[in-house]
Amino acid sequence: MKTIVWFRNDLRLHDHPALKKASECGEVLPVFILPDHTSVTATDWWLYESLKFLQQQLLELGTPLTILKGNPSKRLSILALETQADSLFFNGQIDPVSRKQEMDLLESESLSKVDIQRFEPNMLLDPNRLKTGAGQPYKVFGAFWKSLQQQTIPWPLAAPTSLTSWIQVYPGTIPLEQSGLRSPIDWDASLEEAWTPGETASFEQWGTFRDKKLTRYDTNRDFPAINGTSRLSGYLASGNMSIRSLWHAVRRAQEEGIAPQPEPFLRQLAWREFSYYQLFHFPHITERPLRSEFLHFPWRDDPEGLIAWKKGKTGYPLVDAGMRELWETGTIHNRVRMVVASFLIKHLLIDWRIGSEWFRETLVDYDVANNTLGWQWVAGSGFDAAPYFRIFNPTMQSKKFDKNGAYIRRWVPELDALPDSFLHEPHRAPEETLAEAGVVLGDTYPLPIVDHAAARARALEAYALIKGKKEGST
Template identity: 50%
Template sequence: MGKTIVWFRKDLRLHDHPALVEAAAHGEVLPVFILPETRHAASDWWLHHSLLEIIERFAKQQIQFVIRQGYPVEQLMKLLDESEADQLVFNELYDPESREVERGVAEACEKRRVQMRSFQGSLLVAPDAIFNKTNQPYKVFTPFWKRLRQERIATPLATPELVPSTGTLQSLSSEEWGLLSDEPWYNKFATYWRPGEKAAMDCWETFRDGGLCDYLVGRDLPAQYSVSRMSPYLAWGNVSVRSLWHGALAAAEDVGDRQVEAFIRQLAWRDFDNYQLLYFPEMLTKPVRPEFEKFPWQPADAQLEAWKTGRTGYPLVDAGMRELWETGYMHNRVRMVVASFLIKHLLIDWREGMAWFEETLLDLDLANNAMGWQWVAGSGFDASPYFRVFNPILQAKKFDEDARYIKKWLPELADMPVNYVFQPADAPVDVLESAGVTIGTSYPAPIVDHQAARARALAAYDTCKNS
C-alpha cells in the first residue's frame, strides 16, 4: 500500500476533491496545508476556522492533517522525506503565484523521481478546454458562457473512504498559524458566518430551498435573502463549484429553469474570472486596456478614508461599506455601486479599492476582485462602458425602495422618512430634527455633488480615451 501527500490549498473540503480521491485509491493519505506568506485579514479569519474544521474531520478518521509554514516546495520535499510518501497530488490553481509554485513543485518531484499528479478541481471546466474559433482565449463573457454551456460539467466526486494514518509528523498548532490579526474588528464575523464544509452545505440547502426560487429578481435587492452567500465557501473551497452547478440543475423542476440559469451563469462568471487571470495575469496590477494607464487619478486622501468608513453622505454607498466592515461581505449590487462611486465620483484609482477589498472581504478571490474592479473602471476587456456612472441615489431608490438595507446598516437614519432617506442632506429641517439627524454631525453631508462628479469623470475618461 502506497502513501500519498495531498497538498491542500483553496480546496478545504472532502467532497468532490479529485486529488484526495486519487490519493485514497493509492493507499494511505497524508493531507498537508502550507500557510500562505501573503496575508489578508478577513480572508485569513475564514482560513483559520476552515482549517480547524478540516483538521477535526480528518481526525475523526484517525488521519493527521499537517500544517506547515514556509516556501511550499521546500516544505513539501521535507514532508516527502519525513513521511516516506511515494506520491504527491494537488488540485490546480490559476493565479500567477500559484502557477509558479506548482512548476517548482513539479521540477523538485521530477528530480527526486517522485510521482506528482495535479487535477482540475476548482473550476467548472479546465481553462485550457475553452478557446474561440481562432484558438485564442475568450476576452468577453457572453461567448465564453455560450461555449461553456456546450461542455459537460463533470459530476461531483463522492467523499472517498480513507485509511487511518500510520505515523505522526510535526505540525503547527493553531496558536502558531498567525492567521488572526491583532486587530479585534474581525471578531464580529462569527456572529454572521460559520466557515467550513458542513456550514457550506447548510448554507447551500437554505438558499436552494428558499432564495433560488426568486433569484432572477431578488439577487439585485440587498435587503432580501435571495442570494446564495456561497462566495466565502467557494473562495476557500469549502464547497465544490461543480456540486453547486449540479445541485442547482437538480432543483430546476421546483424553482424553474430561468432561476437556475441565472444562478449557474454567476458560477460561470467565477470560471471566467479565473480563466482571464490565467491568460492575462497582468490584470492583478495594471489595466488590461493599456490606454487606461494614463487615466488622471486623484490623490487618495481623506475622501478615500470617508469611502472606507462609510461616511460619504450617500446612504447606499455608506450602508455597503458599513456592511463590509461589520460582516466581511457586501451584496453584489452594492459592490458595483460603491466601486463606481470610488472610481467615478472620487476619481480614486481602482487599485486602492481593490486593496481595501483584499483586506476586508471574507470571500476574497483575487481573480474575481481584480476583474470586478476593472469591469467598473472600464479598463478590462469585458467591462462596463466608461460613460456608465451609477447614480447612488437612483440605485438606492430602485433596489432598496423601502430603505430596509440602508436603515439596517445606518441606524442613525432609522427614523428618517423613506422619501428623504436616500438624500438626507436635502431633507427639511423639521424632518431632520424629528428623525434625530444632524447633517455634518450624526450623518455627513455628501463629500461630492453627483452631477459635478459625473461631469468630471466623463471629462477624465475623454482625456484618457483621446491620449
C-alpha cells in the same frame, strides 16, 4: 504508495481530485501550508475556521492534518524527505502566485524522485478547453456563456470514506492556535455571528438557498435588503464547496422541479468561471488593466476621500451602508459592491487597485479572480466591462434598489428616523425634517464628500483624456 496531499483553496473532502486519487493509491499525509503574513485579513478568519473543521473531518476518516508555514516548495521538499513520501498530489490553482508555487515545486531538484501530480482546479472546465473559432480565449461573456452551456460539466467526485496514514504526528506541525490567522483586535466576533465556514455548513447554506430562494433568485437578487442570493461565495472562494458539485446540485434541483428555471443563477456561476478563465489567460490583470489605454488614467491621490469611503462616511447613504456592511460582516451585496466600487473609481477617481486591496483585506469571500475582474468591470478597463461613461448615480441606485430604505436603515442607523423621501439624500432634507429625525449634517452624519454632478463631469473628462490611447502612447 505514500502520498502527501497538499491542501490549498480546496478545504473540503468531496470533489477533491488529489485526495481521492491519493486515497485510492495507498496511504495519505494531508498538509496545509500557511502563508507568511504581515497582517490578518477576513479570509484568514475563514481559513482558520475551515482548517479547524477540515482537521476534524480528516481525523474522523483516520488521519491528522499537518500544518506548516512558509515557502511551499521548500516546506514540501523537507516534508517529503523526512517522511520518505513516494508522491505528492495537489489540485491546481490558476492565479499567478499559485502557479509560480506549482512551477517551483515541479522544478525542485530535491523533489526529483517524488512523483508529483497536479489535478484540476476548482473550475467547471479546464480553462484551455473553451476557445473562439480562431483559437483565441473568449473576451466577451455572452459568447463564453453560450459556449459553456454546450459543454458537459464533469461530475463531482465522492469524498473518500476512510484514510490511512504512515505518519501519525509530524513533529514540525504547527498547532492551529499558533497559526497567526486570528486577528489581534476583536474583529472576528462579528464575522462569527454572520458566517459558519466549512464543508458541512456549505451544504446547509446551499440547501436553504435551494429550498427557499432559488426560484425567486432572478427577481430578488438585486435588492440588498432581501436576503435573496445564495451567500455561497465564501464557501466557493475557500473551496469548502466545489463549483462542479454546486452546478450539478442546481441541475438536480431543476430536474426535481424545485427550480424549473435556474439559468439566472447558473449564469452567475458562469461569471465566476469567466473571471477565473480570464485570469488564467491574462495573468497580469491583477496589476494591470486589460485595456491598455487605462494605463494612462489620471488617478487622484485623495487620502481623505479614501478614509471616508472605507469608514462608510461619504454622505451617500447607500455607499456608506455597503462599506459598513463590509466591515461588520466581511461581505457586501453584489449590487452595492458595484455602487461602492463605482463611487471610489468614478466619483473620487481613486485607482481601482486601492479599492481592490481594501476588499482583499476585508471580504470573507475574497477571490483574486472575481475581485480583480469585478473591479476592472466597474472601472471599464476589462474586456467585457461596463462602459466608462456609465457612472452610477448612488442616489438613484439607492432609490431604485432600496426604495423603502430597509438596507440603509440597518447599516446607517443614525438616519433611521428620516422619512423615506429624504433617506437617500439627507442633504436635501429641510432643516425641520432633519431636526425631527435627530440628524445633524456634518455632525451625526456627513455632508456628501463630493457633489454627484460635478464628480460625474470630472470623471467623464478624465475618461476623455485616455480615449484612443494605447500602451506606450503618451
